[in-house]
Amino acid sequence: MVKVPCKLVTWDDVVNWCKALADKIRESGWIPDVVVAIARGGFVPARLICDYLGIVDLLSVKVEHWIEAATMSPQARIKYEYTIDLTGKKVLIVDDIADTGDSIILTKEFIEKNWKPAEIKVATMQWISSVCKIKPDYYVDEVKEWIWYQYPWTRLEDTTQFIKRFLKEMKDKKVWTYDEIVNTFKEWYGIDVGEWFYKRALEELVKKGVLRKVDDKYEVISV
Numbered sequence: 347m348v349k350v351p352c353k354l355v356t357w358d359d360v361v362n363w364c365k366a367l368a369d370k371i372r373e374s375g376w377i378p379d380v381v382v383a384i385a386r387g388g389f390v391p392a393r394l395i396c397d398y399l400g401i402v403d404l405l406s407v408k409v410e411h412w413i414e415a416a417t418m419s420p421q422a423r424i425k426y427e428y429t430i431d432l433t434g435k436k437v438l439i440v441d442d443i444a445d446t447g448d449s450i451i452l453t454k455e456f457i458e459k460n461w462k463p464a465e466i467k468v469a470t471m472q473w474i475s476s477v478c479k480i481k482p483d484y485y486v487d488e489v490k491e492w493i494w495y496q497y498p499w500t501r502l503e504d505t506t507q508f509i510k511r512f513l514k515e516m517k518d519k520k521v522w523t524y525d526e527i528v529n530t531f532k533e534w535y536g537i538d539v540g541e542w543f544y545k546r547a548l549e550e551l552v553k554k555g556v557l558r559k560v561d562d563k564y565e566v567i568s569v
């Protein structure tokens with residue numbers, strides 16, 4: 347039974363979605379002067395959109411996420427704030443997905459206030475319309491039921507986190523074989539990321555002291 351619905355996104359999917367986004371932007375008759383990628387998820391789509399629309403000015407704003415201790419709710423804030431003058435310029439903010447909308451709203455407000463551009467629009471490949479606080483000006487897929495898009499640029503990070511998550515939830519099971527880990531991963535997330543990612547993620551968990559390798563098995567130390 348899948349516990350966290352996931353879609354395994356390929357590099358070809360990303361290229362096709364960014365081509366579709368660029369077409370939508372071009373067809374709207376609005377061409378930005380500057381593209382701003384929200385780091386880190388917006389990097390690859392923003393770079394492709396620059397290529398497909400012939401834009402040379404690509405900037406980035408880094409949004410970090412933290413859990414507010416008092417409320418336990420996730421908060422977004424800009425790390426490394428800087429000020430530039432974009433007077434008279436049209437800005438396109440690009441992110442991979444609009445989920446809660448928090449990073450996008452924060453970035454938009456920050457740019458409006460500090461960089462003073464003439465206009466700001468937002469483009470994302472996916473828009474989770476059922477939960478998102480903002481509707482991007484341009485998007486490719488409207489997603490009605492929440493799902494985790496496993497983009498190729500977070501494959502190792504996600505694989506590591508995903509394994510850790512079921513080890514924690516099944517913490518009575520102290521010793522795992524490689525095959526048990528891979529099978530549980532596939533069952534929980536409904537995707538298969540391939541041996542390279544499972545092996546590297548397990549190495550990472552051993553390095554972090556979550557697991558210990560004993561012969562050909564993995565012993566859970568601390569999750």
Ligand code: ADP
Pocket residue numbers: 384386387388422441442443444445446447448449450451493494495496497
């Ligand atoms: P926003 O909705 O404004 O992009 P969030 O704070 O909800 O901001 O998400 C921050 C980042 O986390 C996203 O830009 C994306 O890189 C990643 N992310 C969030 N939700 C998903 C999801 N459902 N699938 C894949 N990545 C996601």
